[in-house]
Amino acid sequence: MFVPESPKxxxxxxxxxxxxxxxCPLPANFRFLGASDLGYFSLPAGDRGKDRFCVAVILVFDWPDLNLVDEASHVASVTFPYVPGLLSFREVPAMLEAWRKLCIKPDVFLCDGQGIAHPRGIGLASHLGVILxxxxxxxxxxxxxxxxxxxxLQKGSRTPLFFQGRQVGVVYRSRTGVKPLYISPGHRADIDSSVKVVEKCIGKYRIPEPLRQAHRRAADLTRKAKLFRSSEILC
DNA sequence: GCGACAG
DNA sequence: ATCTTGTCGC
Structure with missing residues (x-):
C-alpha cells in the first residue's frame, strides 16, 4: 500500500x-540544502492526449552560500488526481526517483508545499521527510x-499560523507588499528553525532562491520533455 | 447545506 | 500545476 489506490x-x-x-530543531550546522519542484504536462491532442506527466527536479546547494552543487530530475506519469490535502501522493513518487539519482544527498530539504500545516498534519514536506x-x-x-x-506589509514581518488551537507554522512576508509565504516544519524540523532557513534563502524575490531556481529548472525540463515525447509519437 | 481548498 | 497576450506599474 505504498501507492494508495483511492483518496480514501x-x-x-x-x-x-x-x-x-x-x-525538533533542524541541524545547527549543515553542509547542503536541497530544494525541489515539479512541472506537469500532457501530450497534444490524439489518442494519448489525456495522459499526464510530471517532471521532478531536485537542486542541491552548499550552505550557507547557496552555490549549486548537484542536481537530479525524473520524468514520470501522474498516477494520482489532485485533491487538496492529498498533493503528496501526486508528487512524492517522482521525487523519490529524482532523489535516488543525486550524488550529494542534502542535509536539509526545502519543499514547495505545506509541512505540518495540513488538515491531518502531514503535507508534502512532512510526507517526503518521513519516507526518507x-x-x-x-x-x-x-x-x-x-x-x-x-x-x-513590510518585508520580514511574520505571524503565527494556527490550526485546531495550536501553532503549526508561520505566515511570513518575504518582500514588502507581496503575498506571504506559509512556512511549516516538514519532518525533523521545528517552526523557529524552519523560518530561519527560509529567511536566509530570500534573495531579490518573493520565493526563496533555492525553490525559485528549482521551479525554473522544472519549467525548462518540462518544456523539453513535452517536445521530446510529442515528437516521438509523431514517428 | 455552504464555503475552502498546497501544486 | 497548466492553458495564454497584452498590459499596468516600479
Missing amino acids: DAIRLQKELAGKVVI DIPTVGCAKKRLCGTHDELP
Whole structure:
C-alpha cells in the first residue's frame, strides 16, 4: 500500500504516517540544502492526449552560500488526481526517483508545499521527510488550512499560523507588499528553525532562491520533455 | 447545506 | 500545476 489506490486509502495512510512526523530543531550546522519542484504536462491532442506527466527536479546547494552543487530530475506519469490535502501522493513518487539519482544527498530539504500545516498534519514536506527520514521544511505560496492575524506589509514581518488551537507554522512576508509565504516544519524540523532557513534563502524575490531556481529548472525540463515525447509519437 | 481548498 | 497576450506599474 505504498501507492494508495483511492483518496480514501490515501487518507488512511496519511493518518498512519502522521504519527511518525518528528518535530525538533533542524541541524545547527549543515553542509547542503536541497530544494525541489515539479512541472506537469500532457501530450497534444490524439489518442494519448489525456495522459499526464510530471517532471521532478531536485537542486542541491552548499550552505550557507547557496552555490549549486548537484542536481537530479525524473520524468514520470501522474498516477494520482489532485485533491487538496492529498498533493503528496501526486508528487512524492517522482521525487523519490529524482532523489535516488543525486550524488550529494542534502542535509536539509526545502519543499514547495505545506509541512505540518495540513488538515491531518502531514503535507508534502512532512510526507517526503518521513519516507526518507530526513529533515524537511515546508514553504507554500498559499494557505491550505489554519488561521492567522493580518500581516504588516513590510518585508520580514511574520505571524503565527494556527490550526485546531495550536501553532503549526508561520505566515511570513518575504518582500514588502507581496503575498506571504506559509512556512511549516516538514519532518525533523521545528517552526523557529524552519523560518530561519527560509529567511536566509530570500534573495531579490518573493520565493526563496533555492525553490525559485528549482521551479525554473522544472519549467525548462518540462518544456523539453513535452517536445521530446510529442515528437516521438509523431514517428 | 455552504464555503475552502498546497501544486 | 497548466492553458495564454497584452498590459499596468516600479
